[in-house]
Every structure is written in C-alpha cells, then in structure tokens.
Amino acid sequence: xxxxxSHPHTGEPAGGAQxxxxxxxEAGDLPAFCPNPKMPVWNSHPRVYLDxxxxxxxxxxxxxxxxxxxxxxxxxGHH
Numbered sequence: 001x002x003x004x005x006s007h008p009h010t011g012e013p014a015g016g017a018q019x020x021x022x023x024x025x026e027a028g029d030l031p032a033f034c035p036n037p038k039m040p041v042w043n044s045h046p047r048v049y050l051d052x053x054x055x056x057x058x059x060x061x062x063x064x065x066x067x068x069x070x071x072x073x074x075x076x077g078h079h
C-alpha cells in the first residue's frame with residue numbers, strides 16, 4: 001500500500017486529497033509515531049517517527065494518517 005503524496009514542507013496531502021485520518025497531539029504525546037497505540041493491531045505497519053512540530057504536521061508514509069499538534073499547543077525542549 002502506498003501513501004498519498006504530500007506537500008514537502010507542510011506534510012498536508014497534495015492535490016487537495018484528504019488524509020486517511022487525523023491525529024491531533026499535545027506536547028506530552030511527542031515524539032509522534034505511527035502506528036499509534038489506538039490503532040488496531042491487525043492494521044499495523046512498521047513504526048515510523050514523524051515531525052509534527054516543525055512542519056505543522058506530517059503524513060505517515062505507510063497509511064496516510066496526518067499527525068499534527070492541537071491548536072494552541074506549546075512545545076518546549078524539542079528541536
């Protein structure tokens with residue numbers, strides 16, 4: 001399965017496509033990774049870590065889930 005192409009800077013789906021799902025994170029949820037603990041085991045793929053801080057969000061390259069920070073979230077100590 002291939003993920004939809006995404007914008008190289010924002011991680012948003014290219015061409016107006018909708019992500020498979022959206023996960024909004026708080027600072028305590030970092031580092032962001034997919035699959036996340038709420039996803040069913042049967043639908044699992046290799047774990048990947050995603051930059052949800054600097055890019056404004058990022059798509060998982062396997063399943064297309066968009067990970068982004070909740071509006072107003074302040075992140076301290078991450079680079």
